[in-house]
Every structure is written in structure tokens, then in C-alpha cells.
Amino acid sequence: GAGVSQSPSNKVTEKGKDVELRCDPISGHTALYWYRQSLGQGLEFLIYFQGNSAPDKSGLPSDRFSAERTGGSVSTLTIQRTQQEDSAVYLCASSTLTGVQETQYFGPGTRLLVL
């Protein structure tokens, strides 16, 4: 596709359930980032992939959060035993690194509501 796509666009779940969020980056983009954005707030970095490896997982809030990327393309972010404080918009961005220049392109996000 022409841009980053994410699915589902909206997800409502009950506290304690697991959810899986998907990101399809722009074709050919080697870098992929997951962020979280709470209402009226800036971005909270979660995890960064370069290819299939994740050199920076420092932003994952707890061990309930995990992410993987396969084939250097699609990534999934899994949240286990969801809590109400997990409610937020989860944004994915991809980029291609060309020397020092990198522009991250964002998807539309997945709006997660934990009841």
C-alpha cells in the first residue's frame, strides 16, 4: 500500500483480555516503531525494530506488552491481561534509514478502549 496501515482501527475489550494490534509498514521500510498516545498527550515510545530485531525495547511499560516483526515487514503488538490504563491510541511508524536522514511515517493508529 501507499502508506502505513494498522488494524483494527478501533478495539474495545474487557479488562483482563489479551489484544493483538497489527501494523503493515510502507513496503521497503526497514525500521518500524510503536508508540502510544493518550488523550491530549504526546507520544510515548514503546519499541523499535530494525528488520526483525528489536534493538530498543526500553519503552515497553510492563512484561504484559510484547511485539514481534516477521519477514522484515508486518509487526504485531500484543498486550496481555489488559488494564484500563492501557486505553490509548497505539501508533505505528515506519521509515527507511538513509545515512542520517530518517523520516518516520505514521499509520492511522488503533484506538484501544479497555473497559
Next chain:
Amino acid sequence: GESVGLHLPTLSVQEGDNSIINCAYSNSASDYFIWYKQESGKGPQFIIDIRSNMDKRQGQRVTVLLNKTVKHLSLQIAATQPGDSAVYFCAPERAGTALIFGKGTTLSVSS
């Protein structure tokens, strides 16, 4: 740690006016500085960037000014239109590192 802050949380302008959105940053070790626009219900959209060795860059209706001495960045939007209404974020950028956004400035354009 690194921080990014915008000077005004909200900015209201009339259609046709010029808008100036300001941003201060703390980390000087950035290769680029980027402005993003986020409309309601959408992900951030890249607007324009400026390399750290430049002080001005112009795009279509937008100009970004960089003052490294005072660690200040501004985005100027000429002839602001209702479609420019959004939240604007600035971010210092280094390849291979996560973006750091503050809370952004909400620009409201009235007709």
C-alpha cells in the same frame, strides 16, 4: 533527559492570517528537526523538516526557522486555512531513535 516543549498549547487564528507555532528543545545532538501535523482521529503526518546545519527552510505555505543558539524552532503557516486546524508537534530527529513529541499546539482556524 531530552525534552520538547511548545510554547502555547492552543493558537486560534482567522482564516487567511499567518500562524506561528513555536517549539523549544533541550537536546542539541539532533541531525534534523521535524514538524508533524495531527488531525483529529488520524496519525501524525509529516509536514517539513530542517537539517541541523540550516536556519531556514521553506515549503508550500510553510516555513521552518531554527535557532540553535537558543534551541528554538518555529513553524510559520502562511494564509492559514480551516484545513490547517490540527495539533502540531515538533520533534528533534536522529536516525534510528524514537521521536519525542510534547503535547503539541492545537491550531484552530475560524472562517
